[in-house]
Amino acid sequence: MNKIATPKKFYTPDQEKIALYAKALSHPARVFIMDYLAKNTERCCYSGDMAENLPIARSTLSEHLKELKKAGLIQGEINTPYIKYCINRANWEEAKVMFNDFFNR
DSSP states (O other): OOOOOOOOOOSOHHHHHHHHHHHHTOSHHHHHHHHHHHHOTTSEEEHHHHHTTSSSOHHHHHHHHHHHHHTTSEEEEEETTEEEEEEOHHHHHHHHHHHHHHHTO
16 A cells, blocks of 8 residues: 655744735735724724725725635624624734744844
């Protein structure tokens, strides 16, 4: 019986996570969204509220929100027909620590 060799992982889990967070923040609209949520006193808001403040189509905003959510930086709470978005505090704090450690090497 032939065994298929499992490729050795070259990158550490921390390197992969930093890259995931960096990719999620790699567009100015996503940086705006994170900044908007961080500055919002309620820490959560509906996508429609953000759409009023960004010069992009709602469908484009939805794609950016999807990328931030996929990276775990935000989370959504569905209140049909609306979705309220909030920063995922645990992951946001982790990202800040990881970036800080990375940039201070």
